[in-house]
Amino acid sequence: MLVITVCVGSSCHLRGSYQVIERLEELIKLYQLENKVELKASFCMENCSSGITIRIGEGGPITVFDLTELKKLFVDQVLPQIGGR
Template sequence: MAIVRICIGTSCYLKGAYNVLQLFQHEIEARGLHDKIEISGSFCMGQCQNDVSVDVDGTVYNVSPETAYKFFEETIMPRL
């Protein structure tokens, strides 16, 4: 199971964290992956100067709403 945490702190929220979260949730729902991906919100991950912080299995990445789908395909899906 992949564990995905999305920063919902102020800086990430302003950079589109809600949009990233919505896209991930949509993909999980559309693909029936509820039992394979655990997704949750998280407070600041200390990378406020970058895009939205997304922690996947302990590694923090920076994702924008524009790159979220590609990130889901290339980083999250291979972990399943």
């Protein structure tokens, strides 16, 4: 199971973490990965300077600035890790 962690600490929350979670849920459904990808919320990941922080698997923090980036991120970084490409 690949875990995608989304920061819901106060600055990320204010910038829209919940929309990021919703969009990721949509992408997981779209690619039918409910059994392969799990979403988790996290407290502050100490990367609050800009955007919303997420982490894919054991990777480092990734800053998301815009919901439209998520699909590309998903295709480029999530699908290859679960052999879904």
